[in-house]
Amino acid sequence: MEMRKSYVNRLAQLMRQNDKIFVLDSDLASAGGTKPLYAEFPDRCIDVGIAEANMTCIAAGLAAEGFIPFIHSFAPFSARRAFDQIAVSVCYSEQNVKIIGFDPGITATTNGGTHMSFEDVAAMRALCNVAVLDIVDDVQIAKALPDIVNYNGPMYIRFMRKQTERVFDEDYEFTFGKADKLFDGDDITIVASGMSLIDARAAAAALRERGVSVDLLGIHTVKPLDEQAIIDSARKTGRVLTVENHSIHGGLYSAVCEVLSAQCPTLCDAVAVRDKITQVGSLDALKRDYGLSADDIIARAEGLLAKRRV
Amino acid sequence: MDIVQFSKEIRRQTLRCIHSQGSGHVGGSLSIVDLLAVLYSKHMRVDPSEPRKAGRDKLVLSKGHAGPALYATLALKGFFPLEWLDTLNKLGTRLPSHVNINLTPGVDMTAGSLGQGLSCACGLALANKAKGYDATVYVITGDGELQEGQNWEGAMFAANKKLDNIIVFVDCNRMQIDGYTADIMNVENIQAKFEAFGFATQRVNGHDFDALDKAICIAKSQKGVAHCIVMDTVKGKGVSFYETMGLGVHSTAVTDEQYKLALEELE
Numbered sequence: 374m375e376m377r378k379s380y381v382n383r384l385a386q387l388m389r390q391n392d393k394i395f396v397l398d399s400d401l402a403s404a405g406g407t408k409p410l411y412a413e414f415p416d417r418c419i420d421v422g423i424a425e426a427n428m429t430c431i432a433a434g435l436a437a438e439g440f441i442p443f444i445h446s447f448a449p450f451s452a453r454r455a456f457d458q459i460a461v462s463v464c465y466s467e468q469n470v471k472i473i474g475f476d477p478g479i480t481a482t483t484n485g486g487t488h489m490s491f492e493d494v495a496a497m498r499a500l501c502n503v504a505v506l507d508i509v510d511d512v513q514i515a516k517a518l519p520d521i522v523n524y525n526g527p528m529y530i531r532f533m534r535k536q537t538e539r540v541f542d543e544d545y546e547f548t549f550g551k552a553d554k555l556f557d558g559d560d561i562t563i564v565a566s567g568m569s570l571i572d573a574r575a576a577a578a579a580l581r582e583r584g585v586s587v588d589l590l591g592i593h594t595v596k597p598l599d600e601q602a603i604i605d606s607a608r609k610t611g612r613v614l615t616v617e618n619h620s621i622h623g624g625l626y627s628a629v630c631e632v633l634s635a636q637c638p639t640l641c642d643a644v645a646v647r648d649k650i651t652q653v654g655s656l657d658a659l660k661r662d663y664g665l666s667a668d669d670i671i672a673r674a675e676g677l678l679a680k681r682r683v
Numbered sequence: 684m685d686i687v688q689f690s691k692e693i694r695r696q697t698l699r700c701i702h703s704q705g706s707g708h709v710g711g712s713l714s715i716v717d718l719l720a721v722l723y724s725k726h727m728r729v730d731p732s733e734p735r736k737a738g739r740d741k742l743v744l745s746k747g748h749a750g751p752a753l754y755a756t757l758a759l760k761g762f763f764p765l766e767w768l769d770t771l772n773k774l775g776t777r778l779p780s781h782v783n784i785n786l787t788p789g790v791d792m793t794a795g796s797l798g799q800g801l802s803c804a805c806g807l808a809l810a811n812k813a814k815g816y817d818a819t820v821y822v823i824t825g826d827g828e829l830q831e832g833q834n835w836e837g838a839m840f841a842a843n844k845k846l847d848n849i850i851v852f853v854d855c856n857r858m859q860i861d862g863y864t865a866d867i868m869n870v871e872n873i874q875a876k877f878e879a880f881g882f883a884t885q886r887v888n889g890h891d892f893d894a895l896d897k898a899i900c901i902a903k904s905q906k907g908v909a910h911c912i913v914m915d916t917v918k919g920k921g922v923s924f925y926e927t928m929g930l931g932v933h934s935t936a937v938t939d940e941q942y943k944l945a946l947e948e949l950e
């Protein structure tokens with residue numbers, strides 16, 4: 374199923390149970406998939422027009438009266454365009470606003486550079502008390518939503534709108550702040566967030582064919598990070614490769630290195646966007662161009678395996 | 684080429700460009716074509732052989748998603764080969780769907796995150812004054828785009844600083860993505876709003892070449908005040924099935940069949 378469809382179906386169920394939930398859009402309700410909610414909940418859905426900063430502060434006001442607003446736009450506009458509004462009216466004011474960023478990073482595809490957020494996780498992670506989620510598939514977003522509603526505080530959630538390959542089946546259990554263990558292995562740890570988990574899983578399977586046993590961790594909660602899971606795996610393998618649809622600066626790689634450098638110094642490397650100006654193209658073309666494909670993950674993993682352990 | 688033919692040719696090449704990608708921002712590209720035809724045939728003092736010539740007029744396409752219409756115009760003026768139009772949004776292209784100052788000859792400012800163009804134009808206009816250039820900065824914004832508050836910061840600045848070398852066009856096609864602008868977040872009365880900020884304003888039919896030309900001449904002749912020309916336009920203008928498509932025309936397909944039919948209408 375398309376992720377936006379899965380998201381909005383589950384959100385509709387939760388809105389039926391919880392009359393505090395509000396939905397705010399900034400002229401991307403049709404694109405983001407929230408439009409059907411307007412018919413069922415006309416009093417709790419508001420399209421503010423093309424005005425992300427305004428939307429963010431309206432949400433802060435609603436939250437101050439105990440409502441739970443979900444605000445929506447493309448990732449660059451919800452996270453970047455309204456950054457100071459998030460920092461002051463939401464984060465510093467400790468307001469319970471859920472910020473949704475559609476089509477993060479290269480999943481912006483043909484919308485190109487102006488719509489491509491490689492810094493949203495870094496920016497959100499740097500704000501105190503903002504939880505940051507990077508979601509991989511339609512199952513995970515649906516399973517995560519009750520926790521997102523129940524979490525009391527600002528949260529940033531990024532995911533692509535369209536259908537992706539499924540990583541998790543219907544039995545999947547989402548636990549906020551906990552890593553998902555996909556493969557057990559001893560030679561190398563691969564830690565992947567959001568969309569990149571799909572390619573990391575393919576890479577890990579291919580590496581296994583070549584006799585490399587991979588410990589594969591899926592990270593949906595980039596902040597607060599599941600430090601213990603990462604330390605335990607790093608102790609076992611001695612090598613950690615992170616994979617993310619984001620800049621190498623300030624995202625998953627940084628978060629993992631922050632933990633390991635202090636608690637378990639380990640050889641690390643990253644599959645991430647390395648200070649490269651944003652581009653336009655199809656998802657597959659962009660994956661190759663930015664070095665985020667399964668082949669790139671395999672190559673980096675092999676490079677890391679060739680290094681001597683610290 | 685007379686202006687009627689020129690605007691038709693821009694529409695044909697705009698659709699060629701979007702057709703090469705299969706789909707794109709058809710509606711908002713077609714609604715500004717007649718303005719581009721007037722600007723580039725009668726007003727823009729630019730030199731295709733020297734796209735960055737000092738002291739030239741500049742165009743800030745603040746509604747940056749209408750890139751294909753501007754690319755078609757620039758290609759027809761000789762800024763780059765028409766073949767480039769077939770590369771829209773392909774990896775490594777010089778023509779991304781949202782305009783980029785560094786990629787495309789003749790594009791004077793990057794846009795795509797709506798609401799920033801008028802402020803950038805203020806900077807360009809200030810720079811022209813500082814350098815003593817007698818050049819005009821044209822800005823095109825969408826009507827939905829005016830919901831971004833930054834436009835009004837820019838308008839306040841332009842009026843206060845008496846930037847008479849700025850002409851803002853509002854492409855009032857009455858639609859944004861989620862609905863009719865009046866239903867989502869009404870921006871009218873646009874003319875009165877700019878007037879209240881201190882602009883000299885006019886309102887014209889954005890598909891009437893003579894009316895556009897006259898309005899631009901009037902704006903250029905009035906010194907000491909920033910200018911706004913609100914254009915009443917039709918999203919998807921020039922192709923019957925796009926004109927009547929409704930809100931979906933914002934971003935839609937140009938199939939082989941649609942492309943063929945459109946070209947026939949634009950004979």
Ligand SMILES: Cc1ncc(C[n+]2csc(CCOP(=O)(O)OP(=O)(O)O)c2C)c(N)n1
Nearest residue numbers: 400711795796797825826827828858859860
């Ligand atoms: C800051 C920002 N928010 C949202 C978008 C997504 N977006 C692209 S076009 C558009 C609608 C624009 O409507 P309008 O300005 O009326 O343009 P037109 O009708 O001429 O296409 C939106 C919301 C964007 N590009 N930038």
Ligand SMILES: [Mg+2]
Nearest residue numbers: 826827858859
């Ligand atoms: Mg419009």
